[in-house]
Each structure stands twice: as structure tokens, then as C-alpha cells.
Amino acid sequence: MKKPNSKFVKSTSFNPWLNLAIEEYLVEHVKANEVILYLWQNMDTVVIGSNQNPWKECNIEKMQKNGIKLARRLSGGGAVFHDAGNLNFTFVTGKDLYDQEKQLRVILDAVNSFGLNAEFSGRNDILINGRKFSGNAYYFGDDSSYHHGTLLVDADIAKLSENLNPSKQKIVSKGIDSVKSRVVNLKAIDDSINIKSMKTSVFKSFQETYGNVSAYTEYTDAAIKDEEIRVLYEKYSSWEWLYAESPSFDAYYDNRFNWGELQIGLNFVDGCIKNVKVYTDSMNTSFVDKLADILTGVKFQKKEMLKAIRSATINCEEKQIFADVASLFE
Amino acid sequence: MTTKVMLDKMEKNAKTGRVGKIAKAVGDTVKRGEKLLQVESAKGNTIIKSKINGTITAFSVTEGARVKVGDELLEIEKAE
Incomplete structure (x- = not known):
């Protein structure tokens, strides 16, 4: 097969609904021969899986009080907490180029380039000494797919557990329940690691695997002015998407x-x-x-x-x- | 003519999954390419879209149901 055309996209926005809209825009427009690495970060947000129930997964009352946003992604899996100490990566590919092991290898190599010994758990998590610092999830469209994940670099772990705990209502959900994990920040293991050095390392590892990127795109908060992204943004920020998309x-x-x-x-x-x-x-x-x-x-x-x-x-x-x-x- | 929508294959050779959000109800008309439901396996979330235009006449699964490759999901009466 011909070498894929690799591209790099980053967002400087910290708005989760905009960043997810950009991600969906990319998966809708990626070409069959393209692999895109997309790096993004959200300000305090709980992101739930496509088939999850927000009332079951998080403490909505507390989130509203603490100014924490709720977002629902397209991929499956459980609820995660994002803040500025967390880096998100997405591999957006044409259907035939999707290769989960290769993509995970990019992330493992990036982390291990700091001299660490991280490994894939087999349950969609990346661990170090048995503790999770990265959760991964996957979405499959008709002609394209994405694999994305979190990297806990220097996230507020106390906030993470506080907001992922549901409130006192007893909810029985037909959706997918989250699995709790012991988590760790990479910075706690090696304090030379920060968001900037991790971004550089992931980008470098991506180029080593997929070749030098042929295009570089940076989105800012102004991306919302794009008609197609705006429509997607409206979906991601709507009550219907956040709440009514929950299974009964x-x-x-x-x-x-x-x-x-x-x-x-x-x-x-x-x-x-x-x-x-x-x-x-x-x-x-x-x-x-x-x-x-x-x-x-x-x-x-x-x-x-x-x-x-x-x-x-x-x-x-x-x-x-x-x-x-x-x-x-x- | 009634067409059965089956779970013919899941991504990454997953064999079983769970039905997530069902986007339509019996009696709804659907267009080709429109989202019918989601199936989530340990390997990821797959959106099942309609391959024909028609009206949904029955669902064989409910949200949260465990499904495996080969299972029938729903029936669509094809539009003339």
C-alpha cells in the first residue's frame, strides 16, 4: 500500500463542544489515503461516551455549581474528566488505514521517550505501574474512523473523582456503565513532563511512524464561524444531544x-x-x-x-x- | 417488501456488543444513510445506518440488549 498522507491538526480552543465539532468535521472529511493527528484540550469538562447516561455517570448538580461542562462524544466507552492538565489526541483515518495497534504504538513511544515504561492494558487503557493515565475510545463511520484518547499529564485528580461521582438519585441505565480505574498523572512520575513536552513528543512519534506531515492546520475559537463546524457545535452543545441521546x-x-x-x-x-x-x-x-x-x-x-x-x-x-x-x- | 436489518459485522472483528441509543421508532420513515441505532462493543461504537428508504415495521432489540453478529435488529418495509 502507498504511504498514507499524514496531516497534523491542533486546536487552541478549550471549548469541549467546539473541539468535538472539529473532530467530527475531520472524520467526515478525511480522505481514504489520509491519517490525521489532532491534538486538543478542554477546560474543566466531563465527557461521556456515546451510549452513556449523564445522570448515572456524573454529578450534574455539582458540575453546574462548579462550572464544569458536560459533553457527549461520538465514540463508545466510559466517562472521563478533562482539564487543562489533560491532553487529548485523535487519530482520524480513512477506513482502510485505521490500525489501532499502530496508533497506540505512536502514543506508547511518545510516553516512553521520556524513559518511562508504559503499556497497553488490553482494556482500552494505557497504564504505568498498573495505574491508568490514558483512556482510549473508538468510533467507526461508513468510510472513516477515529481513535482518540486522553493523556493525564497534570490534571486535578481530586476534581476528577468529585465530578465523576453520581448524585444521590438511584439510576438504572440501559446504557454503557463506566469502569472505575486508579489513575495517575505522568508529571507525578517524571516532573520533566508537561503538556508542551508531551505535545512535542506525540507529534514527533507520529511523524516517525507516518512520515513527515504534509499539512498543518490550527483551529482557534473562530472555527465556529465555519458553517459546517457551527452546525456540529450546535449539536454538541444542545440539551438534546447531551441528555436526550441517553438510552432509556x-x-x-x-x-x-x-x-x-x-x-x-x-x-x-x-x-x-x-x-x-x-x-x-x-x-x-x-x-x-x-x-x-x-x-x-x-x-x-x-x-x-x-x-x-x-x-x-x-x-x-x-x-x-x-x-x-x-x-x-x- | 420487508427487509431485515441484521448485525452483519462489527468493527475489528468484535463478536458481541450492546445496543446503545435507538434513534427511531416503529412507524418512522427512514431514508438511505439515516442513523437507525448504535451498537457498542469493547472495540468501539458503530452507527448502523439504513441502506434503503422505507418505514420501520418492527424492532427485534431494545436499548441495552446484548447482541451478536448475525442477530436481527429490525425490519423495514421498503418504499415503492
């Missing part, structure tokens, strides 16, 4: 109040409440149907659910019950 799932709440035991089971399709099941041992059951009616069709979003609860027409006896239900969703 269920959520449960239960608590004991002074008027009785209450259990609420919600079933979701496309991020909206489809079925509501309410169980109570309270003497007053008039609220059960009312509650089911007002919640059906509402988005699974605290604000929307509270709005529905508060706008219900209720009698005096139900007042306390509805206030307690609202406290469950708070």
Missing part, C-alpha cells in the same frame, strides 16, 4: 416523611419522563394520580420537575406532601 433509563427516589413512606419510580425516554410509578403507605392517596399526571412528559431536569410540582393545583392536605416531593428532587 429509570430513576428511583424514596424517603419516609411524617405522613408516610413514599417511593417514586420514573421511566425516561429521550431524557423526558414517560412513566411515573408512585407507591405510598399514606392514608391520603389522592395525590398519587395527580403527581403522575403532572410529571409525565416533563424533562428530567431539577428546574423543570420543580416547576411542574409547584404549578400543581393542590388542596390543603396535599400541600405538605407536594413540598416533601419537591425536597426529593432538590
Whole structure:
């Protein structure tokens, strides 16, 4: 086979939705004989897999409070945390040029050029002394594919674990669940490693494997002005993509109040409440149907659910019950 | 004419996977090239697209279902 035409693309934006839009743009436009190395970084973001449920994987309330963005990628796999101490790489290739082992070798060589001894785990992770510093995921389109991954160089590990932990709701998801791993920053192993030196090393290793690059493109925040990228950006930043693309799932709440035991089971399709099941041992059951009616069709979003609860027409006896239900969703 | 959409092969020779997001429902019309559903294996995420224009008449799988190569996924009534 003829040597592939290799290209290098980098983004200086830290906006996850824009960077993912650029990545999809690249996979849509890559030519059959091309291999592109794309390097990018996101500011504080949790990125979930294509078939994941954000309510199950991360603490959405906490993320909103801490100003951490949620993003959904095209590839499979689990949830990861990105910040400025993490470097992302993507190999975008024409279908026939996709070679996972070769691509992983580029990354392993880049890391090991610092004198380290990293190895592929076989479970899509790259490890050093048994601890993960890189997670990899894959997407296959009709004519092209991509393989991308993270490199924890100097990420905030405390933030990582804080935001990947789900909140108190019990979620049963039909999606793909994440697998927790022990993680490590490369800088903690060798403090000469930083984002800049790692970028240089990955680029060098890429050229050693695929030959000198024939083109170099740099995207900035202004990439959004490109019509095609803007449309993709709108998708990646939309509620529909972030939440409604989740496979159907269920959520449960239960608590004991002074008027009785209450259990609420919600079933979701496309991020909206489809079925509501309410169980109570309270003497007053008039609220059960009312509650089911007002919640059906509402988005699974605290604000929307509270709005529905508060706008219900209720009698005096139900007042306390509805206030307690609202406290469950708070 | 009804056409069965099968999981004929998965990327990188994966044999089994799980059904991810199903993008369509029974009764929906689909165009050639439109996304039907996703199947995720340990090797990655694959989008299954329609190869014909038509109307979906049945799904043989649900979200979260385990599937293997050769399994039937859905049926499409081909548009005349």
C-alpha cells in the first residue's frame, strides 16, 4: 500500500463542544489515503461516551455549581474528566488505514521517550505501574474512523473523582456503565513532563511512524464561524444531544416523611419522563394520580420537575406532601 | 417488501456488543444513510445506518440488549 498522507491538526480552543465539532468535521472529511493527528484540550469538562447516561455517570448538580461542562462524544466507552492538565489526541483515518495497534504504538513511544515504561492494558487503557493515565475510545463511520484518547499529564485528580461521582438519585441505565480505574498523572512520575513536552513528543512519534506531515492546520475559537463546524457545535452543545441521546433509563427516589413512606419510580425516554410509578403507605392517596399526571412528559431536569410540582393545583392536605416531593428532587 | 436489518459485522472483528441509543421508532420513515441505532462493543461504537428508504415495521432489540453478529435488529418495509 502507498504511504498514507499524514496531516497534523491542533486546536487552541478549550471549548469541549467546539473541539468535538472539529473532530467530527475531520472524520467526515478525511480522505481514504489520509491519517490525521489532532491534538486538543478542554477546560474543566466531563465527557461521556456515546451510549452513556449523564445522570448515572456524573454529578450534574455539582458540575453546574462548579462550572464544569458536560459533553457527549461520538465514540463508545466510559466517562472521563478533562482539564487543562489533560491532553487529548485523535487519530482520524480513512477506513482502510485505521490500525489501532499502530496508533497506540505512536502514543506508547511518545510516553516512553521520556524513559518511562508504559503499556497497553488490553482494556482500552494505557497504564504505568498498573495505574491508568490514558483512556482510549473508538468510533467507526461508513468510510472513516477515529481513535482518540486522553493523556493525564497534570490534571486535578481530586476534581476528577468529585465530578465523576453520581448524585444521590438511584439510576438504572440501559446504557454503557463506566469502569472505575486508579489513575495517575505522568508529571507525578517524571516532573520533566508537561503538556508542551508531551505535545512535542506525540507529534514527533507520529511523524516517525507516518512520515513527515504534509499539512498543518490550527483551529482557534473562530472555527465556529465555519458553517459546517457551527452546525456540529450546535449539536454538541444542545440539551438534546447531551441528555436526550441517553438510552432509556429509570430513576428511583424514596424517603419516609411524617405522613408516610413514599417511593417514586420514573421511566425516561429521550431524557423526558414517560412513566411515573408512585407507591405510598399514606392514608391520603389522592395525590398519587395527580403527581403522575403532572410529571409525565416533563424533562428530567431539577428546574423543570420543580416547576411542574409547584404549578400543581393542590388542596390543603396535599400541600405538605407536594413540598416533601419537591425536597426529593432538590 | 420487508427487509431485515441484521448485525452483519462489527468493527475489528468484535463478536458481541450492546445496543446503545435507538434513534427511531416503529412507524418512522427512514431514508438511505439515516442513523437507525448504535451498537457498542469493547472495540468501539458503530452507527448502523439504513441502506434503503422505507418505514420501520418492527424492532427485534431494545436499548441495552446484548447482541451478536448475525442477530436481527429490525425490519423495514421498503418504499415503492
